[in-house]
Amino acid sequence: MFKLLKEYSIILIILLAFIDYDIFVFFAICYFIYSIFSENKIIFDKFIKKLVYIEMFCFLILIRFLPIFNNKFLKIYNNISQQNYLSLDGKFYSENVFLDLQTFYFGLYCNNISQTHTGYITLFEGINLSCPFTSGYGFIFDILSIGINVWYLSVVTSFIALLILFLFYFKNAQNLNGKKFILLTLFFLSPPVNFLIFRLNIDLLIFLFLSFIVFNEKHKYLRNLILIILTFTKLYPIVFLLSFTMLDIIKAKSFIQPLNYISILVGSIYIYLHTIQKGTNPFSVDNQSFRSYGINNDSRYLEDIFKLPKIFFFVAILCLILIFSISFFKKIKFKREINYEIHSVVFFLGTGIFVNYDYKLIFLFFLAKKFIEIDNNFLNIVLFLFIYSSPSLLHAYEKYYKLIVNDEIFVLDFSFYILYSLCIAILIGYLKDIFINIK
Amino acid sequence: MTYNLIKNNLKIVIPIFFLLILLGMKTYFSSNMCSEFLRINYIKDFQIYLTGKTDLPQLKVLICHGSIIEQNLEKEYYLVLFSKQIYFLFSHIFLILSALVMKFLKFNNMEYLFNLCLYFIFINIIFNYPIGLNFFNELIINHLIILFVLTLPTKVFDV
Numbered sequence: 001m002f003k004l005l006k007e008y009s010i011i012l013i014i015l016l017a018f019i020d021y022d023i024f025v026f027f028a029i030c031y032f033i034y035s036i037f038s039e040n041k042i043i044f045d046k047f048i049k050k051l052v053y054i055e056m057f058c059f060l061i062l063i064r065f066l067p068i069f070n071n072k073f074l075k076i077y078n079n080i081s082q083q084n085y086l087s088l089d090g091k092f093y094s095e096n097v098f099l100d101l102q103t104f105y106f107g108l109y110c111n112n113i114s115q116t117h118t119g120y121i122t123l124f125e126g127i128n129l130s131c132p133f134t135s136g137y138g139f140i141f142d143i144l145s146i147g148i149n150v151w152y153l154s155v156v157t158s159f160i161a162l163l164i165l166f167l168f169y170f171k172n173a174q175n176l177n178g179k180k181f182i183l184l185t186l187f188f189l190s191p192p193v194n195f196l197i198f199r200l201n202i203d204l205l206i207f208l209f210l211s212f213i214v215f216n217e218k219h220k221y222l223r224n225l226i227l228i229i230l231t232f233t234k235l236y237p238i239v240f241l242l243s244f245t246m247l248d249i250i251k252a253k254s255f256i257q258p259l260n261y262i263s264i265l266v267g268s269i270y271i272y273l274h275t276i277q278k279g280t281n282p283f284s285v286d287n288q289s290f291r292s293y294g295i296n297n298d299s300r301y302l303e304d305i306f307k308l309p310k311i312f313f314f315v316a317i318l319c320l321i322l323i324f325s326i327s328f329f330k331k332i333k334f335k336r337e338i339n340y341e342i343h344s345v346v347f348f349l350g351t352g353i354f355v356n357y358d359y360k361l362i363f364l365f366f367l368a369k370k371f372i373e374i375d376n377n378f379l380n381i382v383l384f385l386f387i388y389s390s391p392s393l394l395h396a397y398e399k400y401y402k403l404i405v406n407d408e409i410f411v412l413d414f415s416f417y418i419l420y421s422l423c424i425a426i427l428i429g430y431l432k433d434i435f436i437n438i439k
Numbered sequence: 440m441t442y443n444l445i446k447n448n449l450k451i452v453i454p455i456f457f458l459l460i461l462l463g464m465k466t467y468f469s470s471n472m473c474s475e476f477l478r479i480n481y482i483k484d485f486q487i488y489l490t491g492k493t494d495l496p497q498l499k500v501l502i503c504h505g506s507i508i509e510q511n512l513e514k515e516y517y518l519v520l521f522s523k524q525i526y527f528l529f530s531h532i533f534l535i536l537s538a539l540v541m542k543f544l545k546f547n548n549m550e551y552l553f554n555l556c557l558y559f560i561f562i563n564i565i566f567n568y569p570i571g572l573n574f575f576n577e578l579i580i581n582h583l584i585i586l587f588v589l590t591l592p593t594k595v596f597d598v
Binding site for chain 1: 489490491521523524526527530531579580581583584585587588597
């Protein structure tokens with residue numbers, strides 16, 4: 001009986017996500033810790049794995065599209081959404097299905113001179129948008145335009161993207177079993193992934209493109225071209241040009257990588273021009289602590305709490321990170337057979353300086369995959385506790401973790417800094433490899 | 440027998456003892472000087488706004504954390520006393536310090552975990568969160584992280 005319960009427990013845990021995602025998060029953490037420390041090996045037979053795949057299909061795809069056919073399903077849609085990313089008015093049932101993609105396409109629609117409508121109401125929350133409207137992405141999207149119905153295009157794009165995401169999960173999970181299967185499945189059920197799918201931010205498309213490049217790299221030219229286009233879209237993918245350059249240097253054992261250097265230069269010039277044109281300073285951006293990460297964000301909160309200059313906290317945090325990094329570096333033995341985790345490492349170090357929404361953490365997939373393969377408890381704990389606390393479980397006064405509306409409670413996420421230090425230690429390892437082995 | 444039980448589990452008994460004293464003091468003082476607490480008076484679906492803007496001294500703010508300053512029935516909201524500074528000090532700084540002290544005193548893992556949970560409950564009560572599922576908030580993640588990081592020195596890992 002106990003054996004049966006243990007085998008089917010993953011099915012029950014995932015079912016919780018459909019009932020109430022906030023409860024699921026807590027039980028998923030408990031289940032994760034249990035599976036890490038359990039001395040009895042958990043082996044899933046084919047039938048259980050099939051059930052998990054069905055649940056994952058429902059979670060990643062089916063439930064997202066049911067409200068489109070019938071409004072009554074919005075209740076279920078909200079059940080699988082964490083309270084953090086719903087409406088900030090304290091009333092939970094915000095119904096902004098694929099909001100980011102809708103606004104992105106509406107921005108492109110407004111660029112079309114022959115547009116027939118100048119207004120758009122987002123489905124299903126009903127936010128009124130009107131032209132002129134900019135998507136807020138790279139300024140190249142101020143030039144591109146579309147003439148198709150925004151909602152239909154959003155639905156079709158979302159369906160294709162989510163289907164590819166599911167197939168990507170399936171491809172990675174099919175050869176795993178036991179603890180590794182649990183961890184990979186939990187990654188795709190995690191709050192950042194759920195947040196990303198809820199908003200259907202264009203980051204999902206970037207992640208899918210990047211994953212394709214990472215695991216199917218054949219032509220450097222095509223790879224760099226795609227990465228430059230992605231940089232033109234959302235700026236931060238330039239970090240992947242850096243990580244690929246590092247890998248190319250290690251593989252070729254040579255610093256002479258002109259194609260990569262030119263690509264990085266093109267990307268940097270674009271970012272510079274974009275910053276000048278938009279007039280935005282990445283250090284001035286802030287966000288709520290419970291659904292974003294970044295040193296700059298935390299410094300801003302600490303400045304507000306202690307009434308001292310932000311730079312003081314920024315430097316202090318960097319010093320602490322450095323101390324932790326050195327301590328980690330001494331404890332890591334580096335192996336270099338598989339090295340796709342460097343993409344996650346460079347991404348996390350780059351974006352972690354500023355302020356970013358937690359849904360970007362899907363890019364930690366490459367690090368998660370590596371840690372799952374290594375099967376080290378400490379590494380998995382640090383990574384998964386961070387992922388499962390981003391967005392965090394909220395402090396509450398009412399049922400479960402009800403959001404406190406005015407963002408007074410600041411949570412300094414220790415797990416972020418520990419993972420950040422670990423990533424620095426890994427990067428130092430790579431740099432050491434490069435500078436010692438390559439002349 | 441009881442004496443031996445206490446003597447053998449001092450690292451658990453002493454923190455519980457301190458917690459009970461602190462909670463007793465908190466209950467005694469708050470009943471005399473604070474207005475009603477939100478957890479007692481909350482009406483479903485009312486919005487909650489926290490504020491630290493008050494003329495009260497810091498000690499009183501600490502004791503009366505979570506008490507209602509204003510209740511607006513028309514606009515359906517509560518204004519609740521909350522100090523960012525005190526909260527951050529207790530939930531983050533003292534948390535790290537207590538974890539380090541336990542590490543220094545060589546608590547074993549079970550004692551360590553127990554005391555961290557105790558501290559976590561203490562934070563929830565001192566800030567007047569109601570007892571319920573909301574105990575499992577962000578703080579428990581921080582507890583777990585500290586626990587695992589401080590057990591690290593015995594391990595070396597491959598990457």
